[in-house]
Amino acid sequence: MLSRTADHLFWMSRYTERAENTARLLDVNYQTSLLPQSAEVAQMGWQGLLSISELLPSYQARHGDITPQRVMEFMVKDENNPSSIISCLRAARENARAVRGSLTTEVWETQNQTWLELNRMLKGGEFERDPGQFFEWVKFRSHLSRGVTVGTMLMDEALHFMRLGTFLERADNTARLVDVKFHAVAHDFFGQNQSQSSGAGQVQVKDQDHDFYHWSAILRSVSGFEIYRKVYRDVIQPERVAELLILRADMPRSLHACLNEVVNNIAMVSDDHAIDSYRRAGKLRAEMEFGRIEEILANGLHAYLTQFLDRVNEIGASISREFLVPN
Amino acid sequence: MHKFDEMYAQLPYIDSAVRPHYRNYLDWLKRQDPQTMRDRREEAEMIFRRVGITFAVYGDKDEDGSGTERLIPFDLIPRIIPAHEWKDMQKGLVQRVTALNRFIHDVYHDQEILKAGLIPSEQVLNNAQFRPEMMGVDVPNGVYSHISGVDIVRAPNAAGEGEYYVLEDNLRVPSGVSYMLEDRKMMMRLFPELFSQHRVAPVAHYPDLLLETLRASGPSTTDNPTVVVLTPGMYNSAYFEHAFLAQQMGVELVEGQDLFVKDNFLYMRTTRGPKRVDVIYRRVDDDFLDPKVFRATSTLGCAGLMDVYRAGHVSICNAVGTGIADDKSIYPYVPQMIEFYLGEKPILNNVPTFQCRKKDDLAYTLANLDKLVVKEVHGAGGYGMLVGPAATKAEIEEFRQVLIAKPDGYISQPTLSLSSSPTYVESGIAPRHIDLRPFVLSGKSVQMVPGGLTRVALKEGSLVVNSSQGGGTKDTWILEV
Numbered sequence: 134m135l136s137r138t139a140d141h142l143f144w145m146s147r148y149t150e151r152a153e154n155t156a157r158l159l160d161v162n163y164q165t166s167l168l169p170q171s172a173e174v175a176q177m178g179w180q181g182l183l184s185i186s187e188l189l190p191s192y193q194a195r196h197g198d199i200t201p202q203r204v205m206e207f208m209v210k211d212e213n214n215p216s217s218i219i220s221c222l223r224a225a226r227e228n229a230r231a232v233r234g235s236l237t238t239e240v241w242e243t244q245n246q247t248w249l250e251l252n253r254m255l256k257g258g259e260f261e262r263d264p265g266q267f268f269e270w271v272k273f274r275s276h277l278s279r280g281v282t283v284g285t286m287l288m289d290e291a292l293h294f295m296r297l298g299t300f301l302e303r304a305d306n307t308a309r310l311v312d313v314k315f316h317a318v319a320h321d322f323f324g325q326n327q328s329q330s331s332g333a334g335q336v337q338v339k340d341q342d343h344d345f346y347h348w349s350a351i352l353r354s355v356s357g358f359e360i361y362r363k364v365y366r367d368v369i370q371p372e373r374v375a376e377l378l379i380l381r382a383d384m385p386r387s388l389h390a391c392l393n394e395v396v397n398n399i400a401m402v403s404d405d406h407a408i409d410s411y412r413r414a415g416k417l418r419a420e421m422e423f424g425r426i427e428e429i430l431a432n433g434l435h436a437y438l439t440q441f442l443d444r445v446n447e448i449g450a451s452i453s454r455e456f457l458v459p460n
Numbered sequence: 461m462h463k464f465d466e467m468y469a470q471l472p473y474i475d476s477a478v479r480p481h482y483r484n485y486l487d488w489l490k491r492q493d494p495q496t497m498r499d500r501r502e503e504a505e506m507i508f509r510r511v512g513i514t515f516a517v518y519g520d521k522d523e524d525g526s527g528t529e530r531l532i533p534f535d536l537i538p539r540i541i542p543a544h545e546w547k548d549m550q551k552g553l554v555q556r557v558t559a560l561n562r563f564i565h566d567v568y569h570d571q572e573i574l575k576a577g578l579i580p581s582e583q584v585l586n587n588a589q590f591r592p593e594m595m596g597v598d599v600p601n602g603v604y605s606h607i608s609g610v611d612i613v614r615a616p617n618a619a620g621e622g623e624y625y626v627l628e629d630n631l632r633v634p635s636g637v638s639y640m641l642e643d644r645k646m647m648m649r650l651f652p653e654l655f656s657q658h659r660v661a662p663v664a665h666y667p668d669l670l671l672e673t674l675r676a677s678g679p680s681t682t683d684n685p686t687v688v689v690l691t692p693g694m695y696n697s698a699y700f701e702h703a704f705l706a707q708q709m710g711v712e713l714v715e716g717q718d719l720f721v722k723d724n725f726l727y728m729r730t731t732r733g734p735k736r737v738d739v740i741y742r743r744v745d746d747d748f749l750d751p752k753v754f755r756a757t758s759t760l761g762c763a764g765l766m767d768v769y770r771a772g773h774v775s776i777c778n779a780v781g782t783g784i785a786d787d788k789s790i791y792p793y794v795p796q797m798i799e800f801y802l803g804e805k806p807i808l809n810n811v812p813t814f815q816c817r818k819k820d821d822l823a824y825t826l827a828n829l830d831k832l833v834v835k836e837v838h839g840a841g842g843y844g845m846l847v848g849p850a851a852t853k854a855e856i857e858e859f860r861q862v863l864i865a866k867p868d869g870y871i872s873q874p875t876l877s878l879s880s881s882p883t884y885v886e887s888g889i890a891p892r893h894i895d896l897r898p899f900v901l902s903g904k905s906v907q908m909v910p911g912g913l914t915r916v917a918l919k920e921g922s923l924v925v926n927s928s929q930g931g932g933t934k935d936t937w938i939l940e941v
Contacts, residue, residue, distance in 0.1 A: 134712070135712055135729065136731055137718050230512065231694045233703045235707075235708070242512075256811075
């Protein structure tokens, strides 16, 4: 298939996945903000959200103080913010439009409908009326988009490049989410020397009740709350949350599960196993497969995730170079 | 002047005057509840939007955030042509397109028609649409215009009877066929019962015929040609159609950046390395095809393409240089071409045309600007024209100056009283002017699907049907009665 076509398909999926994860992140913050908590803790939550998306400077330049409402608006409907939900869904739809002939009618119409509907909802004030409902809608459009892709596309390269985009993006997004949420609590808990790596945004939280809500919120943001209970049959402990989201291959949003899909889909589009993208992805996958959460935590979770993000980024660059349209 | 309507023999509408091939349909229409029809119109619009059947209007901004994408209004009332009329029209189209292809071949080879003095040489050789790069180049089957979109109107002749006239031959990159196909799909979806009550000739096999035509036009270097559709990209006004046709034919939709030339062959960049391309169905104008030969700044084409083409290693459909035959200054000579090349009498009429390059014709035109339609010879899309009877005094005077300054650039024609068809408008159903664009495919043989795209001028009294000027479309039925 055309490299440019593959490129559009890859990015179409990445942007759809990114919109979903942004909605998940906003939703968990929004839900948390409905619980009784100090203003400071709430503030930290929103600030952390901006900093994992690397958007703190551009937010502050435009809006100054952090308020929940302004952060949500910035992340949902600000067209000047390239990571906002509206920007991601626009980019997804533009990429789809560029290759609509390579998509099934159902896949294209789903993308197009999502875009038209989004504009209608934002104009009609539906987001402001019920943010929770809106985030749920974004998540479900993404589910639908993935489902209609798997359910209708021929299982050829086009599908593999789309899947590749989905899981590479999800690996990146899950890693960021884990990073910020673990960062926001007692930083001496994980690793000894990482406190100076943080910026603002850390609060000592000792309160047991709050801990429970904090961890369960993280789990909920990746639809992992019930999964945690099912897998561990125990109270919620941070090490296990980390293990579930990083190392469990059967947890669909974990880093390990994402890497499995990345490796498998690269193998589907190339018979050459010496290529750089395959080698890098395979190596990272092997580390997930044979890694132990204790080792990761001993060296510091933040350092680990920072390195993980760099490597995911390199895999993306290799895929572009070897298959797509390098910029 | 006598006015023709397709459904009724006279205006204003009286049910007793319905023409026979519309009788069944009118009976059906009268049984429909107006509210149901309104709902259907909304449903059609919603579906078109969801499917994304849109076109871009250059320089316009849409309010709902979807950029410059617009829907082309779709009218629920079909335009019906009785099968016997279509049969004649089809013969006329085959004849006309065959002669036009012969003419283009002749112009780029021996120029017999110029030697015979039927067309003044300078009018061909000094024409901006004449491509000297094509001299002596042989194309497969001698076919230049593989896809021709011939615009036809029905209007009264001298005796006051309705007759078909060719308004223009579009031989470069005619568009609109996707609307023909989507309009039919929409009608069948909205009103399935109509199709069980009428014997409407199907059109859905067009992409098949097109692919057959393109494959039959492949270069001699291969028996199994790889076909691609070349688009300027998603911001082009007809992008939907490019993507649609590529998908329907199951071929790649490429942009200039996907192509490159190596060792005098053309390749596209794929995820598994370079792949050779044999036939390009290009939806890009000549000027943009090859920056080494034509417009140097173009990024829409591929550098070196013309060398590959002239070597016979790739086919370009339509061929480079077809514009010489559909230029409005050449149009008046088409009936002579038919007689010259085929030795036949033209079946389809031309509209009487005054060539402003001639002194007498210019004088006549200037004296009758308020009655004539004046067109730019290289113009298209309804731009750069004056419709005298609909123009203000100021517009006419402005045009007069343009015309005097550059008479060579214009032709004029009497304002035809285009036939109308009942159409849904704000106030209900009212007559609106229409035309017809059949799509004629020339490969090893000349073929077409029955009918074509009917465009309708939605503004009251307007004769301009172009979508860029507020025109809509209708489903077109060739009907066995």
